[in-house]
Amino acid sequence: MSQGVEWALHTCLNLTWLDTPAPAGVLAAFYELPPAYLNKQLQALVRAGILTSVPGPRGGFQLARAPETISLLDIVTAIEGPEELLRCDQILNKGPGSHAGVDYRQSCAFAQAMRGADLAWRRELAAKTVADIRADVTRLHPSSSADTRARIDALR
Amino acid sequence: MSQGVEWALHTCLNLTWLDTPAPAGVLAAFYELPPAYLNKQLQALVRAGILTSVPGPRGGFQLARAPETISLLDIVTAIEGPEELLRCDQILNKGPGSHAGVDYRQSCAFAQAMRGADLAWRRELAAKTVADIRADVTRLHPSSSADTRARIDALR
DNA sequence: GGTCTCCTACTCGGATACATAATGTCCGAGTCCCCACGG
DNA sequence: CCGTGGGGACTCGGACATTATGTATCCGAGTAGGAGACC
Numbered sequence: 001m002s003q004g005v006e007w008a009l010h011t012c013l014n015l016t017w018l019d020t021p022a023p024a025g026v027l028a029a030f031y032e033l034p035p036a037y038l039n040k041q042l043q044a045l046v047r048a049g050i051l052t053s054v055p056g057p058r059g060g061f062q063l064a065r066a067p068e069t070i071s072l073l074d075i076v077t078a079i080e081g082p083e084e085l086l087r088c089d090q091i092l093n094k095g096p097g098s099h100a101g102v103d104y105r106q107s108c109a110f111a112q113a114m115r116g117a118d119l120a121w122r123r124e125l126a127a128k129t130v131a132d133i134r135a136d137v138t139r140l141h142p143s144s145s146a147d148t149r150a151r152i153d154a155l156r
Numbered sequence: 157m158s159q160g161v162e163w164a165l166h167t168c169l170n171l172t173w174l175d176t177p178a179p180a181g182v183l184a185a186f187y188e189l190p191p192a193y194l195n196k197q198l199q200a201l202v203r204a205g206i207l208t209s210v211p212g213p214r215g216g217f218q219l220a221r222a223p224e225t226i227s228l229l230d231i232v233t234a235i236e237g238p239e240e241l242l243r244c245d246q247i248l249n250k251g252p253g254s255h256a257g258v259d260y261r262q263s264c265a266f267a268q269a270m271r272g273a274d275l276a277w278r279r280e281l282a283a284k285t286v287a288d289i290r291a292d293v294t295r296l297h298p299s300s301s302a303d304t305r306a307r308i309d310a311l312r
Numbered sequence: 313g314g315t316c317t318c319c320t321a322c323t324c325g326g327a328t329a330c331a332t333a334a335t336g337t338c339c340g341a342g343t344c345c346c347c348a349c350g351g
Numbered sequence: 352c353c354g355t356g357g358g359g360a361c362t363c364g365g366a367c368a369t370t371a372t373g374t375a376t377c378c379g380a381g382t383a384g385g386a387g388a389c390c
Contacts, residue, residue: 001242002373009266010247023323032250037375043325056382057322072269085241085277086157091166094188109292110165113228117280121241124273136265158334179362193336199364212343213361 004041005079007033009133011042012050012075016067016134017148021053021060026155041079048078067134073125084118160197161235163189167198168206168231172223172290173304177209177216182311197235204234223290229281241277242270 011027024039042061045051052064063070088111090104105111137144167183180195198217201207208220219226244267246260261267293300 003243003245004373005242006245006247006266013266021323025323031247033247034375036377039324040326040375046324053324054382055323055325055380057384059323059382061324072266072273086161087159089159089162091162091187091189107296109289110162110169110228113281113284113289117228117277120280121273121277124276125269128269133265133269140263160335177362181362190336192338195363196336196365202363209363210343211341211362211364213345215343215362217363 002079004037004044005076007031007038008041008045008075008079009072011038012045012063012067012070012130013133013137014148014152015051015061015063016130017145018062018152021058021062022152022156023060026152027061029155030151045075045078048074050074050078067131068129070130071126072128072130072133073122075130076125084115085121086114086118088114158235160193160200161232163187163194164197164201164231164235165228167194168201168219168223168226168286169289169293170304170308171207171217171219172286173301174218174308177214177218178308178312179216182308183217185311186307201231201234204230206230206234223287224285226286227282228284228286228289229278231286232281240271240274242274244270 010031014027014030015022024042025035027042028035028038042051042053046053046061046064049064050070051061053059053061088105088108090108092104092108141147166187170183170186171178180198181191183198184191184194198207198209202209202217202220205220206226207217209215209217244261244264246264248260248264297303
């Protein structure tokens with residue numbers, strides 16, 4: 001799975017502490033990431049409606065909606081795309097009892113099982129929001145909010 | 157996720173109908189797959205202890221143990237490797253409050269959440285065995301056993 | 313002093329290279345089967 | 352007729368190309384902000 005997912009998750013969390021846009025360069029410097037490449041990932045989050053971008057000076061990225069409404073699944077699908085974990089190519093079509101017009105994504109027993117596992121995975125990810133993570137972090141490290149804001153301002 | 161997983165799943169199911177080894181070429185022709193590449197995937201299943209291979213004429217691959225003891229997870233991990241879906245690179249180490257000696261695979265809230273989803277996925281896959289799939293298929297298509305055996309023999 | 317204009321610096325956004333892993337192919341080592349030969 | 356040895360064909364196994372995907376980079380379009388000139 002793409003490494004950009006991890007970057008996107010942490011960056012979204014960092015953005016929850018802020019109330020003004022932060023440029024991609026600053027967000028990248030936070031974890032010493034390649035700035036242009038993080039920018040690319042953030043663009044995907046913008047397309048998914050998770051972030052909004054403002055160009056020009058004092059511009060950057062910020063959350064498009066409340067952290068409570070952003071699930072981890074939203075971020076993962078924004079980066080990785082909507083395809084399920086195992087893309088079923090319906091090789092049964094090439095098999096012996098292949099009837100044209102049959103959708104083996106539905107009838108194939110393996111596809112059903114894999115889809116079930118895929119749904120379980122997505123259910124877990126959909127249940128956890130960025131706000132939940134922020135609450136967990138705040139509980140363990142109450143200074144995170146101030147620390148993050150300070151560091152962002154220092155890099156700005 | 158690698159396409160070889162789908163091939164391995166269906167091939168293992170086909171092998172449950174047989175009691176003699178089947179060569180990779182025959183198993184590949186069953187679904188019109190590239191023979192040498194399927195061979196490569198089957199080698200991984202052998203290394204994982206799911207199949208056994210016998211060389212020479214009348215040789216090929218066969219199940220190493222009862223289908224009831226082969227879970228879908230076994231096959232997936234044999235092909236894809238044991239890594240979890242999202243490999244956490246601990247980018248927090250580069251962050252502000254990074255304390256050396258802390259394993260962020262454990263403490264990072266995102267890593268925990270992703271690990272939970274990963275476990276849910278694996279639990280689903282581990283619960284379903286090749287024998288379960290075979291039972292499902294037999295229920296819907298009782299002729300599958302004879303059909304598969306006949307086709308394998310025809311290709312042999 | 314206030315206001316308008318222009319210019320500069322800064323940002324995102326997409327088009328462009330590079331690296332890595334998945335996919336696909338090929339040939340060699342080992343093994344079994346079959347057949348011919350000898351007893 | 353039966354046992355035995357050798358040749359041939361078949362199989363896996365790993366080493367070698369090729370393609371696709373993820374990773375990384377660069378430059379252009381657009382915008383806000385500020386400096387300077389003019390009223």
